[in-house]
Amino acid sequence: MKWIKENAFDKIQITDVYYSGTKKDWDKIIIDSGNDLLYDATIHFEWVSPIGDVNGDNLFNVADIVMMQNWLLGKGTLTCWQAGDICEDGIIDIFDLSLMKRMLIGNYTSIPGDVNGDGQLTIADVIMLQKYLLGKDELTIWQNADLCKDNRIDVFDLVMIKRALLDN
Helix, strand or coil, X not given: CCEECCCCCCCCCCCEEECCXXXXXXXXXXXXXXXHHHHHCEEECCCCCCCCCCCCCXXXXXXXXXXXXXXXXXXXXXXXXXXXXCCCCCCCCHXXXXXXXXXXXXXXXXXXXXXXXXXXXXXXXXXXXXXXHCCCCCCCCHHXXXXXXXXXXXXXXXXXXXXXXXXX
């Protein structure tokens, strides 16, 4: 972020700002007029919300599930929407809510290669990744596809997923 436009926060009561960057980064942001509440707010630098903590209380619990459900039904807002993007696809949807519920009850663990999010590595994951690489499907949990840990999902990850499946 480089700029906060005029009156972006003029009708919002704001006391705290949770900013993922440093103070030096914050000081470079141009803040236009009409955003006086930002100057009175407490800025929390280099802040990272716990995964699933959509209400911003630094805890992941049932309150976050309720807030997410309400938001998906068009009721209410998410304080920390990024924490609700469990699938890390830039979209907050029912898949994220499902994974949040699994995380809360303790039976969700990230399994390398489990791209469909069913909790196990199977041929279905291989097929889903193949279709994804051909542009014919989306991945439910794309971060589980990056077995090479190079921040790219490509044929090399597919080879590693096939190898992991054969090794099991």
